Amino acid sequence: MARHKxxxxxxxxxxxxxxxxxxxxxxxxxNNGRAFWWTLLEIIGKTDxxxxxxxxxxxxxxxxSETLVxxxxxxxxxxxxAKLEAxxxxxxxxxxxxxxxxxxxxxxVYRKRGAEIPLRPPSCDRNSTSKGQxxxxxxxxxxxxxxxxxxxxxxxxxxxAPHTKEYQEVKEIATRVIExxxxxxHVSITAHPQAIYIIGERLLDGYTERQLxxxxxxxxxxxRLGKNDMSPxxxxxxxxxxxxxxxxxxxxDKPKENITQHEGVHPVGDxxxxxxxxxx
Numbered sequence: 001m002a003r004h005k006x007x008x009x010x011x012x013x014x015x016x017x018x019x020x021x022x023x024x025x026x027x028x029x030x031n032n033g034r035a036f037w038w039t040l041l042e043i044i045g046k047t048d049x050x051x052x053x054x055x056x057x058x059x060x061x062x063x064x065s066e067t068l069v070x071x072x073x074x075x076x077x078x079x080x081x082a083k084l085e086a087x088x089x090x091x092x093x094x095x096x097x098x099x100x101x102x103x104x105x106x107x108x109v110y111r112k113r114g115a116e117i118p119l120r121p122p123s124c125d126r127n128s129t130s131k132g133q134x135x136x137x138x139x140x141x142x143x144x145x146x147x148x149x150x151x152x153x154x155x156x157x158x159x160x161a162p163h164t165k166e167y168q169e170v171k172e173i174a175t176r177v178i179e180x181x182x183x184x185x186h187v188s189i190t191a192h193p194q195a196i197y198i199i200g201e202r203l204l205d206g207y208t209e210r211q212l213x214x215x216x217x218x219x220x221x222x223x224r225l226g227k228n229d230m231s232p233x234x235x236x237x238x239x240x241x242x243x244x245x246x247x248x249x250x251x252x253d254k255p256k257e258n259i260t261q262h263e264g265v266h267p268v269g270d271x272x273x274x275x276x277x278x279x280x
Contacts, residue, residue, distance in 0.1 A: 021086045036067045049118040052097040119243035159200040174199040185230035198232040221249040
């Protein structure tokens with residue numbers, strides 16, 4: 001049986017200099033603000049995929065109890081953190097806490113494990129938890145999902161039939177996307193049948209040629225990926241393409257060389273310090 005890969009961290013980096021976030025929070029809320037921020041990062045570090053959904057009443061109660069503030073103060077501080085872009089503004093509108101700077105800071109931990117680096121959840125996907133399970137699932141929705149899957153499998157049949165008009169149309173799009181990958185990523189690949197099939201699947205999922213090229217443009221700037229990752233199989237992965245479309249390449253950090261000796265620098269649950277990460 002394959003070993004389950006850990007989706008949390010025991011350590012994360014701690015900058016010794018103050019940034020904008022800590023300065024503003026300390027000024028407005030005193031030491032409560034300072035403690036709240038670092039306790040929040042500890043909680044994020046111990047949460048699977050580092051996605052904390054406060055719409056779950058038990059998770060909200062846990063956050064409030066751990067940070068030792070009342071509901072109103074906790075909400076005010078989180079609203080301020082979102083305004084400062086210390087946590088994701090769009091996701092916080094849906095009561096989901098995501099800190100891209102935190103994840104970037106511990107990315108090397110996942111590289112050492114040979115594991116996928118957690119990705120920002122799509123903004124529109126409100127019915128997902130940190131483990132990707134549906135929050136609102138009814139018998140009717142299951143029936144619709146089943147029928148939809150049957151229709152898709154029927155529609156996908158032409159992807160293995162090169163003589164059909166539909167296949168040739170997809171092949172034209174796939175060829176243009178492949179050429180875009182070659183141009184942007186400087187790799188040598190061809191529009192082989194598997195690549196055409198994968199691109200065809202995403203087109204049937206509702207993604208457009210423009211969106212596929214947007215993913216290529218974004219991931220070509222991702223320092224976590226190498227040239228071997230610049231293939232349709234990786235770029236247009238069914239489970240990840242939605243995340244990739246939401247990513248902002250300007251938020252990518254250069255790989256950090258000095259924070260991987262002990263899977264980070266400071267133990268989660270053993271830190272209260274200054275602002276984390278200067279980009280805040």
